[in-house]
Amino acid sequence: MKGLLLRLSALDADAAAAVRVIAHYEALLSGGAVDPAALVRSTAGLAECPAGLETADGRTVRFGPDGIALPDGPVAVSGSADLGAAGRVWLERPGAPGPLDELVLEWMALAARMADGLPGRAGAPHVADPALVELVLSEREAVEDRARALRLLGLAPELPLRVVAVAGGGASDAGVQAVALLGRSGARGLVRIARVGSLGVALMQRRDGSGSPADELRAVLGERARERGGALDRAGAVRVGVGGAAEPSRAGASWAQARSALRFTVAGDPVEAVADHDALGPVALLAEIPVDRLRAQPDVAALLELSDRAGGGLILAAVAAFCRTGSLRQAAAELHLHHSSVAARLAHAEAALGWRLHDPPDRFRAQLALYARRLADAP
Structure with a gap:
């Protein structure tokens, strides 16, 4: 089934396909250090093309998309990633690289740096x-x-x-x-x-x-x-x-x-x-302040009440971004919103909380209350 990912992404290279690629490697890494052969075999199946790994000492591992080992030496490398002292990994796709090949290679390289038996692992995570x-x-x-x-x-x-x-x-x-x-x-x-x-x-x-x-x-x-x-x-x-x-x-x-x-x-x-x-x-x-005392503080209690309202989380995100940047336009850029949308959310917050966020003392008060609210609400 995972071999369908790149075929689907050729039609629509959106986030869903990328999420599945990442999930594939996160699942592979869940067992700890990865066997090089298992890594290359699974990558070839995922990408639906031959994949390979060459270690710093010259050893080569190659597999085709059908899971069968291939002879040493790549035929046509369409994309590769360097592992530094540990060697390199690559894909062999006819023609141009696939739309997610760069992402596949990045994660293949991450897994390879943790692979059992590879030289140069000592300094890698x-x-x-x-x-x-x-x-x-x-x-x-x-x-x-x-x-x-x-x-x-x-x-x-x-x-x-x-x-x-x-x-x-x-x-x-x-x-x-x-x-x-x-x-x-x-x-x-x-x-x-x-x-x-x-x-x-x-x-x-x-x-x-x-x-x-x-x-x-x-x-x-x-x-x-x-x-x-x-x-x-x-x-x-x-x-x-x-x-x-x-x-x-x-x-x-x-x-x-x-x-x-x-x-x-x-x-x-x-x-x-x-x-x-x-x-x-x-x-x-x-x-170091007990959670009950934080929740009882009036500013924190008001933030907790606002967060429970419809759209409250979005309003608090706008307040946090504005307090952090001190700029309406920078906050809008961080949130990927138009500055007028952020301004409207800040106006809602000011009306609900009684603050003037453009005044430095109130902005400092809001920032402190936001920190306290996180602690009061933390798992």
């Missing part, structure tokens, strides 16, 4: 033993045990470590979503991913000392939304909290920050779906 990850994050275990878990995960005990928490919406597997996001973001350094409870968790170390991956992850969510034709209800179901950098022996502190940051996120908007604890600054202290 890959699925780790959840028990070891939980041990690193635990603050109850002995420091020696945590250090041993770090070594077994291939992480460096001398480099700062940052924890990223990923929540998948609905039936989404948070671990798979974490793999897909971190892999597509081109995450640099050492990245180990596992599922801990209901969350996907990534342990990240960068030797160059570069900062948070929050902007990179927002960019990936934006790309996914565009691939799905703006279907933010699905692409935006993923939410990400980024903890601050900490000594590996204190990874539990970054883990707590990542989960706290996750409470500030809002599904459905690639910008708001990712929160960086460091970037929140003193706003992060709101997470």
Whole structure:
């Protein structure tokens, strides 16, 4: 059935076909590291053309769309993706590339970087033993045990470590979503991913000392939304909290920050779906206030009431975008709306809440109330 996808997309290359391509690889990645032969065979069936993978040591794996292995050496490469130290992947389609070949190759390359037995995998994001990850994050275990878990995960005990928490919406597997996001973001350094409870968790170390991956992850969510034709209800179901950098022996502190940051996120908007604890600054202290007290605060209660009205979610999205950008036109551009539509929604909010959003004090008040409302409503 998946082989029908590109045939359908030739007639209508819309978001539905792209969603199915992404779902194919997310399902493939759900089992952890992928066998190279299984990856190439499934890609050839999906694309309905021969597919291949060449490792850095010269080993080649090729399969036809019927699932039969092919001899070494591609015949006519219609598109390829470089894996760096791990080699390359390609499709062999007669004539021009198919409408979704670029997307197929991107995801094939992501899966190939996690494939078992490929050279050059050590620095690529890959699925780790959840028990070891939980041990690193635990603050109850002995420091020696945590250090041993770090070594077994291939992480460096001398480099700062940052924890990223990923929540998948609905039936989404948070671990798979974490793999897909971190892999597509081109995450640099050492990245180990596992599922801990209901969350996907990534342990990240960068030797160059570069900062948070929050902007990179927002960019990936934006790309996914565009691939799905703006279907933010699905692409935006993923939410990400980024903890601050900490000594590996204190990874539990970054883990707590990542989960706290996750409470500030809002599904459905690639910008708001990712929160960086460091970037929140003193706003992060709101997470220490009991939820009942937040809900009882008059501004927060008014926002919660507005969100329950018909169209209330759209009005609050406009308020959030305007508070974030400080510009009606920039807010409209973020929301892909005409500025007059955003202005009308802001007018509804001002009438309901009694704020003048063009006044900096009221805009600050609104922004603070929006943060508090997220915490009051967070899972």
